[in-house]
Structure formats: C-alpha cells, structure tokens
Amino acid sequence: MYWVRGFKIVFEKFMNDIYRHQNEPWWVRRASGIDQVVRYAGVLSILFGVVVLVVLFGQALIEGFPRLQLEFFTSFPSRIASQAGILSAWVGTIWVIVLCALMAVPLGVMTALYLEEYSSRHLLSRILEINIANLAGVPSIIYGLLGLGLFVRLLALGRSVLAGAGTLALLILPIVILATREALRAVPHSLREGSYALGASRWQTIWHQVLPAAFPSILTGIILAVSRAVGETAPLIMIGALTYIAFLPQSVRDPFTVLPIQVFNWVSRPQQAFTANAAAGVVVLLGITLTINAVAIWLRHRYQQKI
Amino acid sequence: MNDTHTMNMVFSIRGLQAGYGQKSVLHDVSIDIPPRSITAIIGPSGCGKSTFLRCLNRMNDLTPDFYVRGKVMHRDEDVYGQSVDVTHLRRRIGMVFQKPNPFPKSIFDNVAYGLRIHGMRDQKKITEKVHDSLVKAALWDEVKDHLAMPALRLSGGQQQRLCIARTIAVAPEVILFDEPCSALDPVSTRNIENLIVHLKKDYALIVVTHNLQQAHRIADYVGFFHMGRLVEFGAMKQVFEESTHQLTRDYVQGVFG
Secondary structure: OHHHHHHHHHHHHHHHHHHOOOOOOHHHHHHHHHHHHHHHHHHHHHHHHHHHHHHHHHHHHHHHHHHOOHHHHHOOOOOOHHHOOOHHHHHHHHHHHHHHHHHHHHHHHHHHHHHHHHOOOOHHHHHHHHHHHHHOOOOHHHHHHHHHHHHHHHOOOOOEHHHHHHHHHHHHHHHHHHHHHHHHHOOOHHHHHHHHHOOOOHHHHHHHHHHHHHHHHHHHHHHHHHHHHHHOOHHHHHOOOOOOOOOOOOOOOOEOOOHHHHHHHHHOOOOOHHHHHHHHHHHHHHHHHHHHHHHHHHHHHHHHHHO | OOHHHHHHOOEEEEEEEEEEOOEEEEEEEEEEEOOOOEEEEEOOOOOOHHHHHHHHOOHHHHOOOEEEEEEEEEOOEEOOOOOOOHHHHHHHEEEEOOOOOOOOOEHHHHHHHHHHHOOOOOHHHHHHHHHHHHHHOOOHHHHOOOOOOEHHHOOHHHHHHHHHHHHHHOOOOEEEEEOOOOOOOHHHHHHHHHHHHHHOOOOEEEEEOOOHHHHHHHOOEEEEEEOOEEEEEEEHHHHHHOOOOHHHHHHHOOOOO
C-alpha cells in the first residue's frame, strides 16, 4: 500500500527532525520543536483542504462522468433524467454573470477609487468603510430579499436576467470594493509621489500609475467575487429564478435559470437517476469556476511580465 | 533686503510655519534661495528639513492633517495662493526623492511620462526630449541600447539618475533633492553629486542632506535647521568655517548629530 509507505517516510522524517536537536540546550530544543509543530500543522492544514476538494470533485466526477456528453450541454431540462441537460442553465449562468460583472466591476472599482484616492479621511468615509466591510458579510439570502423588493417589484423587472444579475451585483459589490481598496493601498506611496512631482493631476496619476500597478490584485479580487456569484443559489431562488426552463433567454428581460439552481433542483428529486445529472452539473460548475480562475492567473502573469 | 534682491531669488520664504495636526514642525522660517546655485539644507534627523523641502512644491498637500502658514514666493508667484495650479507648479519645481522611485515602465516611458501628461503628442519631439534629458542626467551612454528595458532592472544609482532625467524632461526651473544619495553606494553617490554640480548652470538646486561632507563638497549655500528653526543660512564657507552660532559650529564639527 503506497499510503502506508508514504506515512512511514513522513513519520521517520518527523522523528529525525525531533532527535536532531537532542544535544542542544533546552531553549534551542524548544524553538526547533515549535518550528516543527508549526511546519507539520501547516502541512496537515493544506492536506485537509486538498483532500476534501479532491474527494468532492472526485466523487462528483465518478458519479456524473457517464452523463458528461455533448447532449448534456445541448439539451434542455426534462422529466426523463437521461434526456435532461443543462443548456438553459449554463447559458443562463453566462448571461447573469457577464451582466453582473458589467454592473458590479465599474461601480465597485470607481467606489474604491473615490474612497481611497479622493475622499479625505474624515468620519464619513470611515463610517462608509465599516459599513462596506459589514455588507460583505451579510448572508446572501438577504440580498435576495433586497433584489426581490428592488428589482423584481419596485423596478418591475420581473424574474428576469436583469433582476438576477442586479441582485448578484449588489451581493459582490462590497467584495469588489474591499479587494480594490486593498489593491490600491498596496501601491507604494513613492510611485504616486513620483507622478505628482512631475506635475501629474490626480486622475493622471491614478490612470497611468496607480491602476496599472494595482491591476493584477484588482483582477484577482474581481475574479474571486465573480466566482462567488457563479455559485450563488439562494438569492436567485428568492427573486424567483425558475427551475424549469425549456428556452434560452433572448434578452435581459427574459426569465432564466442558472447552473446551481439546476443542480439544486436535480438533487432534490427522489429519482436516483437525477443524482447523476446533479453530479455532472457540479463538475461543470466547478469547471467554470476553475476556468475563470485560470484565466485570471494567466492574465496576471502576462501583465506582470510586461513590467 | 530690498525688492530687486528678492525678485531675483527663486524662492523667497517669509515666516513659514508648518506641521501635522497638533504637531508643529517648522517655526517661523524665512529664507531666500538664489538661482543657478546649490543650496544644501542640513540638520539633525527630525529637524524639519524634509518638511521644509516638501513645502516648496506643495508635496505636503497629499499628507492628511498637514497645515502651512506664512508666505512662500516662487519668483513672483505665491505658492500657496488661491489661483495656483498645483500641477503646473510642480512641473516647474521638480523633485527627486530619497529612494529612487522609477515607474514600473520602460526606461523610455519613464522619461516620456512627464512630457505626455503635459500634452506632448509628437513622437519625434518626445524621442528628442528623452534623449536630451538622459544625456543631461549622464545616463544616456549606459542605457541608449536598451531604452525599452524595464527601469526597475537598472542599478540603484542608475535609477536615481533616471529619476533626475525624468524631472529634467519637463523643464523645471528648480529641482528639489530629498537626500538623493542616502540609499546609494559611494560610487553612485559621487556620480549623482557630480551631476548635481553640473546641473546648477541651468537650474536652482536645493538639496536636503544629512551628509555634511556632501554639503561641503557640492553646496554654494547652506541652511542649517535645528528643531524646526532655521538657525543659520549663508555661503557654504561661512557656515562651515566661520559660523558665529554655537549650535552650527557644534553640528558641523560633529558634536551632535
């Protein structure tokens, strides 16, 4: 068994690390002992996360793999499990996410820019800051309620793509703002000073120096926020996204469904056959998230090489 | 001092007080900075010499809670006047910082940045100006073959000369140096010092330094600050060798630092 041998190797290394310092004075032994404990605690923590992810993804993959065929992506949902697909779900997800990003990113980045670069540090901006941090921690179902009241009822958008994207945009707005502020704060002050000293205006400094320097971190923050939006279910159910849609949205005013809702719907069905569909949906959902992240890493890497 | 004298001065400062919030840093500083010469500002750490320098191009505007009182005249313009365009002012009063801070761009773009933000679009003219500035900053021979290289790959001394080049490019009248050599090795320091001496035929230069030898080597005039007050200002020889102030004598002889 490989894992037994692997465990033996780790254990021997561990004992070796402990005995290496046995002839040293007690304070050296203590310091190196703490070093070892922290190191192994770190390794175990990483292992825990990785193992959980691998098990989850592996199980979904095994269960859903037979369903992952072209028809699965090109078919609408159906009462018959083997004929059901995720066409309306993944198309809906893309509609909602793209619209959501189009709304949240400019708003969030501009807000962060104002708070970080323009506003003076008085009481009002501090109150705003605390509130935004709090909003980032509000349960998503509450955003669903807000979306229902604001977009669906007040603005009379109905259960449309626009209402869903707006709700998710509200949800990730605080995350985008916080991430952008962090990124802007990490830009060294000397860079701004160098620009101002040449007679650059505030906006010139922001546009030519601060934003390019902060761009990789801002991008990371946006991607994290969008990944979160991709997986959100509760707020969309709250605003009345449908679970059974046999057509594609033609405009932002049309009803829609998204992948997590489709998965949720299949999981809650009694028939065993739908579980496989749900697993396949999970694999696709994870695939989308991982792809978005990969693109972000690639963009960031490419951008950093240019500097 | 009569009016014609003041008119010729690059800066004429009267009763300057400045500080951050409750903490006052400069008390009643009055000084005249002559053109085409090097003025060194010396004094122990925390005496307000950097704050003084940053009052001259309003760099302190960026610091929260900063306040300033008194009069700072640049030529015939009130630096803190109502109608002053700060960006225009800073273009004419360049600044080089303690730690070299090139932009994370190419060598060429570092120098071209100032030209572009002030509206120069003609690529030929920009190229020409970049060339002239790099020559003036004694950097051209070292970088002429790789102008597209990221500036951050240059050595510390080269980076500092690049910062001087980009300051020269926007054609200032004065260049403020805030301890320009304190992050550099002796050879780079000597290069920068030679460059500063060379530049004084075109610009007024104000150099804050905590290196007394450096002030001795390059300065025409020296201002000695202590506890936020200007103790003495005069020709370099006078301050270093014939000072009548006990405090100045002690400081330049290294009694305290």
